[in-house]
Amino acid sequence: MSKMHVKLNLNGEEVEGLAEPRTLLIHFLRENLKVTGPHIGCETSHCGACTVDIDGKSVKSCTVFVGQVNGKDVTTVEGLVNDDGSLGIIQEMFREHHGLQCGFCTPGMITRAHRLLQENPNPTEKDIRFGMAGNLCRCTGYQNIVKAIAASADMMNAQKEAAE
Amino acid sequence: MIPANFEYHRPSEISAAIGIIQQHGDEARVVAGGHSLIPMMKLRMAEMGHLVDLQDIEELKGIEFSDSSVVMGAMTTQHELIDNADLASRLPILREAALQIADPQVRYMGTVGGNVANGDPGNDMPGLMQCLNATFEVVGPDGRRSIPARDFYEAAYFTAREDEEILTKISIPVPATGTGYAYEKQKRKIGDYATAASAVMIGNGAASIAMTNLSDTPIWSEAAGTALAAGDVDGAVAAALDAIDPQEDMRGPVEFKKHVAGVILRRAIARAQSRVG
Numbered sequence: 001m002s003k004m005h006v007k008l009n010l011n012g013e014e015v016e017g018l019a020e021p022r023t024l025l026i027h028f029l030r031e032n033l034k035v036t037g038p039h040i041g042c043e044t045s046h047c048g049a050c051t052v053d054i055d056g057k058s059v060k061s062c063t064v065f066v067g068q069v070n071g072k073d074v075t076t077v078e079g080l081v082n083d084d085g086s087l088g089i090i091q092e093m094f095r096e097h098h099g100l101q102c103g104f105c106t107p108g109m110i111t112r113a114h115r116l117l118q119e120n121p122n123p124t125e126k127d128i129r130f131g132m133a134g135n136l137c138r139c140t141g142y143q144n145i146v147k148a149i150a151a152s153a154d155m156m157n158a159q160k161e162a163a164e
Numbered sequence: 165m166i167p168a169n170f171e172y173h174r175p176s177e178i179s180a181a182i183g184i185i186q187q188h189g190d191e192a193r194v195v196a197g198g199h200s201l202i203p204m205m206k207l208r209m210a211e212m213g214h215l216v217d218l219q220d221i222e223e224l225k226g227i228e229f230s231d232s233s234v235v236m237g238a239m240t241t242q243h244e245l246i247d248n249a250d251l252a253s254r255l256p257i258l259r260e261a262a263l264q265i266a267d268p269q270v271r272y273m274g275t276v277g278g279n280v281a282n283g284d285p286g287n288d289m290p291g292l293m294q295c296l297n298a299t300f301e302v303v304g305p306d307g308r309r310s311i312p313a314r315d316f317y318e319a320a321y322f323t324a325r326e327d328e329e330i331l332t333k334i335s336i337p338v339p340a341t342g343t344g345y346a347y348e349k350q351k352r353k354i355g356d357y358a359t360a361a362s363a364v365m366i367g368n369g370a371a372s373i374a375m376t377n378l379s380d381t382p383i384w385s386e387a388a389g390t391a392l393a394a395g396d397v398d399g400a401v402a403a404a405l406d407a408i409d410p411q412e413d414m415r416g417p418v419e420f421k422k423h424v425a426g427v428i429l430r431r432a433i434a435r436a437q438s439r440v441g
Contacts, residue, residue, distance in 0.1 A: 004172065021172035021215070024206075043165050045203055046355060048269060057243070057272035062165075063202050064273070067172035068195075068217055112269070133354045134267030 006066045010035065011079030025061040025069055026050045029076065037077035037107045041136070048135030051108035052076050058115040060134070077107035080114055089159070090114055090152045099148030101139035109135050113149045121160075123153060167205035170212055176220040178303060178330060185328050186305055188214045194330055196239055196278035199270050200287075224277065224332055227251055236334045238277025242266075245276060254338050257363065261292050261347035267355050280313070281331040283321040283381075286357030290317060291382035292347060295363035295374035298336040304329035317381035343367035344440035348432035349376070350424050352415065359415045360425040362404075364436040366392060373400060373433075378408035378425050392433065401429050 003018040006028065017032040026043075029035045029052070038061055041049030045063045052061045053075040080088040087095065090110050100106045109132070116123065116131040123131065128149050129142070137145060175181045185192045191213035195201050204210035218224055224239040227248055234254055236245070242262045245251060252259045265271060265279075265288050279289040280300060293300075293313035300311050302325050311324045318324065325331060339345070349361035361376035371392035374384040385407040391399035410421035 020169055022167045022169045022205075024166075027166075044206075045199065045270065048267075051269060058269045059273060060269045063199055065172065065198070065202070065215075067174065067215075068198065068219065070174075116268075131268055134269040 004067055004070070006070050008069065008071075009073045011075055019066045021065060021067050023066045025052070025059075025064045025066055025074075028066045029061060029074075035076055035078060038111070039104055039107055041104065041108075046136065047105070047108075048112060049105050049108040051111045051135065053111055053115055056115070056118075058112045058134070075111070075114075077111050080110060089155050090117070090149070093148040093152040093155065094145070097144050097148040097151055099140065099145045100137075105135060105137045105139075109137065109145055113152065117149070117153055117156060121153060121157060123150070125150065165206040167202075168208060168211045170215045172215050172217065174217040174220050176222075178221050178223060178332065181216050181218060181221065181330060182303070182305060182328065184214060184216050185330075190327070192216055194218055196275040196281075197241060197273035198278075199266070199274045200278060200282050200284060218330070229254065231338075233338055234336045236276055236336070238275060238281070238331050238333060240276045242271035242274050242276065242279075243268075246271065255296070255336060257292065257296070257345040257347050257365070258336075260345070261288050261349075261363070264288065264347065264349045264351075264361075270355070276334060277331050280316075280334065281323065281325060283317060283319075283323045285320050285380050285382070286377045288347070288349065288358065288361060288376055291361065291374040291376035291384070292363045293334065293336070294382050294384035295365055295372045296336050296339075297372070298334055300325075300331055301333040301335070302326075302329040302331050308332075310335075314384050320380040339365060340368050342441040344436035344438070346432040346435035346439070348428045348435065350428050357415075360410075360421060360428045362425070362429045362432040364392070364429070364432040366433070366436045367440050369393060371400070373404055373429070375404055375408055375425060375429070378410045378421060380409075380411075383407050397430070397433055400433065401426055404429055 007016045019028050039049040041047035043062050045060050050061045055072050090113050112135050128146050173184050193212045194216045225237045228235045245262050279287045298313045316324045344366045346364050350359045358377040363374045365372045371389045373388040385404045387403035388400045
């Protein structure tokens with residue numbers, strides 16, 4: 001089977017590569033492009049460790065073929081840092097509030113939380129838990145993840161107010 | 165988990181998609197959101213030489229409203245459905261049900277058309293569409309035809325859609341103002357299919373009841389609806405439980421599923437009745 005020419009806008013940069021049509025996006029990111037932020041946890045569409053943002057949607061990159069995302073904008077956890085390379089707000093709040101233990105689920109958690117807060121800048125605790133239901137963590141018990149996301153919302157809103 | 169290889173197609177016209185299916189026959193399958201099909205391909209329980217991605221076909225997108233009906237393109241995602249305020253005001257039961265499907269990531273990709281066309285008894289939209297008396301439009305080499313949701317499901321994964329046809333639209337009659345509604349679902353955890361689920365509409369002297377994942381097809385029970393319309397809740401529950409045929413699996417034995425079905429249906433009826441305005 002001949003390979004496809006795949007082009008993405010990945011974290012703001014045009015990237016391309018050759019891949020068989022059966023290649024899952026997570027494998028293309030990690031193996032072809034060496035972007036290893038998104039993790040392979042369950043590889044069965046359950047755990048959310050491979051979550052990336054595709055054209056403004058949170059997507060499990062183990063459940064989409066490269067052809068389906070050809071030509072689209074993809075953001076991984078690497079793309080959520082500040083322009084100067086320092087940690088972005090959500091990343092910083094996960095550190096601050098101890099929203100991780102082993103850290104394996106964290107890239108998916110942060111990428112999903114990014115989209116959740118874009119869509120709902122003032123989430124209740126219930127909104128956060130419901131919106132993060134596609135991401136599993138086996139260490140924390142979720143409490144500090146929820147705290148980190150709530151704190152991220154507060155900080156983003158404070159920054160927005162300060163800018164206005 | 166790496167699926168068998170295939171050739172990828174992304175046509176922008178429905179006629180081109182049908183052409184590819186005609187050319188390759190059993191070797192071709194369409195993919196919408198892919199969140200049922202791709203996991204099956206990864207497990208090598210589904211293999212095909214040609215995968216036809218429907219995402220660029222404009223006529224499969226969008227939600228249109230008229231006074232009497234809502235028409236949804238098959239590629240409408242669960243997320244788009246949940247996000248559409250006009251849809252939520254006309255058919256709030258759709259949003260209530262969609263919020264109980266899978267998880268956020270899956271709802272961004274999973275489509276209503278895929279959910280109804282796949283024929284998986286675990287999917288929530290088929291029973292709901294039977295409750296609402298929706299109609300599915302399919303298009304194939306011989307043109308377009310409409311199939312009532314209540315006639316669409318034949319057995320698990322077998323539907324009235326022919327292999328060379330693509331499901332394009334879902335038309336739903338808008339219920340009269342003040343109609344009570346509820347979609348109630350019992351599941352073991354986020355992302356699981358229902359142990360039992362029930363769709364109920366009631367008002368203006370009529371009622372409709374459908375059950376999900378309690379047989380190899382969704383079950384719409386006319387007798388249950390008739391009993392509920394007459395105010396006989398016990399009769400409606402008895403008729404619905406009589407119509408289902410659950411099988412034992414990891415979600416429990418048959419007697420347990422029947423018990424849960426009764427509990428879920430009574431909750432759905434109570435909530436629907438409380439919303440009659």
